[in-house]
Amino acid sequence: MPRLHDASGVIDDGWTYADAPLPNQPTIVPLAALKSGGPDFDGVAPARLGVAIPNDVRTDAVAPVLPQVSLVAVDFPSFADGRGFSIARRLRAAGFDGVLRATGPVISDQFAMLLACGFDTIEIPDEIEVRQDPADWSADLERFSARYQRGYGGRASILEARRAARGG
C-alpha cells in the first residue's frame, strides 16, 4: 500500500483518489476533471476537495482552482525529475496554504528538501514503501542541522545563524 509521511512520521491517509468528489470522503481529483467542473462539484467544500496535478503544468494554470481545494498533490514521475520542487515553491508563493502533497517514487534522501520547498506530506508507492524503512525517513529528516539557503522552510538557515551570532 502507498505510504504517507509527514514531518512527524508515517500517518494515515484520510483522502481518496477519484475522478469526481465522493459523497462521504475527502477526494483528490485530477486537474482536468476539476477544471471541466460540472454538477458533481457543486457545493463541495474546499476542505473535502483536493486536486492532483502533473509536473509539467504551468502553475498559473493551477492558480484559478486553488480557492476550491485544501490539498494539491504534485506528481513526481521519477525521483530524479525535480520540477515538483519548484512547483511547490510557486504554489506557496501564490498563497496556497492548504496541504501540499508530493506523490511518486521519491526517496528518503529528498524528504527534507521536499518539506523545505513547501510540501507537507509525501506519498510513496508500494515499490518504494517495501524497500524503505520509515526509520530511514526519520533519520534523513534530522540529518543536517542547518542549510545555507534563506527563505526555505524547515531547518535553520546558516546565514540567519551567522547573522544572529553577529548580534543582529
Next chain:
Amino acid sequence: MYRYDEFDADLVRERVDEFRDQVRRRIDGALTEAEFKPLRLMNGLYLQLHAYMLRVAIPYGTLNSRQMRQLAMIAERWDRGYGHFTTRQNIQLNWPKLRDVPDILDALAEVEMHAIQTSGNCIRNVTSDPFAGLATDEIEDPRTTAELIRQWSTMHPEFTFLGRKFKIAVTGASHDRAAVRVHDIGIEIVRNEAGDVGYRMLVGGGLGRTPMIGKVLREFLPRQDLLPYLEAALRIYNLYGRRDNKYKARIKILVHELGIDTFREEVEAEFASLDRAIIAEDPAERARIAAYFAPPDFAELPDESKMLDAALAQDPDFATWVDQNTFPHRVPGYLAATISLKPIGGAPGDATAEQMHAMADIAEALSFDELRITHEQNVVLPHIRKDALYQVWRRLVAAGLDAPNRGLVTDIIACPGLDYCSLATARSIPVAQDIAQRFASVERQRQIGPLAIKISGCINACGHHHVGHIGILGLDKAGAESYQITLGGDPTNTAALGERTGPGFGYDQVPDVIERLVDTYIGAREEGETFLQTYRRVGMAPFKEAIYAEAA
C-alpha cells in the same frame, strides 16, 4: 582564502555521514542502483572504464598548502600516487576503492574540502579566474561572489534534481580568464555608469554536443540581487527545461528554443515576484566572506628586483620560463607564475604526489601559502616576490615542474579520454603526448607563439575542443578512432566556437595535420600576429587546403 566556520564544517561532516549511510542502504537494498547513482554522483563518485573515479571540488580553484598535501596523501594512500587536475579547476583520483571513499571524504573534510556536487544534475563547483586578487585588470576579487554562490548552491533544496548539470563561472576582470561565455550562467563583475559594482549576467553558454556562446540575460544586476536572481533563473530552468532528452536538457537548449527575450521575460517576472529581502544574503555576510580574500601581507618593494635581473642575465633557461610562465601582479615587486602540468610526454593536468608536495612546499614558503588551479589544467603560484623567483624556479626544476610552455602549442588541454573514461569514443592523452613530442623544441614553440590546442575524446567536450584555437574531437568511426579538427575557437571576451575543417583524420595522422596547420599559419602570418588572429584574417581556406590537398 576562505576558511570554514562551524556551520561549513558541520555541513560537510554531516554530508559524509549521509554518504556513508547511502552506501549502507545501497548494500542493504533499500536503494536501487538507479536511485544510488545520482546520489554517488552528487558526491563526486563516478564509475569509469576500469574503476571508480572521485572528483574532488577545489572551489574556484583556490587551495592552500595543507589542502594540497592532503590531496597528495590521499593519492598515495588510497590511489596510485597521482591526481588529475581538470578544466573545471577540480582534481580527479582515478583509482579509489568504493569502500575507501567515505574515509577519503573524511580526510578531505579534515582540511575543509569535499566532493559535493562535482557531478550530477545539480549546480556544480563554481569556477573563476586563476589570477583573482592579483590581476591588474580586476574590478573586484571574484572569489567572494564565487564563495557566496558555492554556499548558496550547496545542497539547495529546490535545485538538486535539475534536468541536467549546471555550471556557473565568475570573473572580476576585464579580460575573461574563466570562460564565462561557455557556462550555463556566466557572471562578469562590472561597474556601471554610476560607479556601482554589480553583475553582467550571461546565460545559455556551453560546449558538449550542441555548443553555444552565452547570451546577455541582464546587463547590470545590483550586487544584493544576485541570489534572488539566480533563484529566479534556476527556477525557470527547473520548471521549463526539457526532460525528455538528456542531450537537450541543458539550459542553453531552453534559452535557444524559447529565445533569449522570452527566457528573460520569464526570469524577470519570476524575479519581480520574489521577496528579495528574504532570499538575499545580508551585506555583513558578504563582508565576512570578503575579509577572507583580503590581500595577504605584501611587503613594500620596488618593482624592479636586482636579484631577478641578475638571474635572468645568467640563466637563459630561467629567462625563458619567466618570459613564458609569469603573469603581472598588481603589487610592485611581485609576480604570479604558472606551473605547467604539461611536460613533454606527460598526461596533461596530471601531478604526482611528490609534485603536489613540492608545490605545497613552495607555496607555503614563497607564495603566501596559496595555490590556484587553472581551467587550462595548470597550477598558479599567485604571489611570488620577484627576489624569490629564481629560487622558486630551481625548486620547480628539481620537481620536474618547470615546463616553460604556458599558452604555447604544447600547453594542451585534454580530457582523460578512452584511457579512463567510460563515455569516451577515442583516446585523448596519447594524442596530446604525440603532438607535444612533435613540437618538443622550446625554441620552436616560442616562435609559433600563443596557440591553444584542446582535445576531447568524445562529443561531451570535457576537453573544451570547441574553444581551442585548434580543437580536436576524437570519435569512433566504424571501430576506428577518427579525429575531427576545428579552427578558430576562443573562450575569452572574443568568444567563438571553432569551425570544422572537414572529414576527420586517423589517430596516426593527427601530429602531421597539426604541424601542417601550424606551418600554414607561419607562412601566412603578418608581423606579431597570433595563430587566432591569422585565422580570423585569412579564414579557413588555406588551412583546409594544407590538410586535405594530399588526399584530393
